[in-house]
Amino acid sequence: MDGKVIWITGASSGIGEALAYEFSKLGAVLILSARRENELERVKAGCACSDRCTVAPLDLSKQEDVEATADRILQQFGTVDILINNGGISQRSLVVETK
Numbered sequence: 001m002d003g004k005v006i007w008i009t010g011a012s013s014g015i016g017e018a019l020a021y022e023f024s025k026l027g028a029v030l031i032l033s034a035r036r037e038n039e040l041e042r043v044k045a046g047c048a049c050s051d052r053c054t055v056a057p058l059d060l061s062k063q064e065d066v067e068a069t070a071d072r073i074l075q076q077f078g079t080v081d082i083l084i085n086n087g088g089i090s091q092r093s094l095v096v097e098t099k
Contacts, residue, residue, distance in 0.1 A: 001023055001027060004082060005028070005079060005082075006023050006029070006030055006080075006083075007033065007056075007080045007083050008020055008023075008033065008086055009060065009084065010034055010088065011033055011087075012035070012036050012039035012043060013034075016034070016087065017043050020047055021043075021046060024050075025048045028052070029052045029053075029077070030052060031056050031077070032055050032056065033055075033056045033069065034057070034058065035058070035059050036057075037057040040055040056072070056073060058087075060088070060089055
């Protein structure tokens with residue numbers, strides 16, 4: 001994973017946080033996204049190679065934010081080798097009642 005650009009959504013806690021720490025140990029270049037920037041900064045500080053981590057706050061419920069963040073990341077890094085779509089939006093309703 002050395003030098004691979006890995007973008008992790010939902011990186012501020014749980015599985016996303018754990019993945020950030022593990023990929024950092026392997027030398028990956030990380031892009032950490034979630035809504036809570038302060039929590040992303042905490043995760044970044046805990047990474048083995050925090051100098052290879054970029055915080056990119058993102059609210060997945062806002063499509064325009066997703067597109068703008070993706071554009072910014074591609075301009076900065078040129079590519080994303082691995083995208084881990086760990087972040088999500090909770091939807092609690094029956095399928096037949098959901099738009």
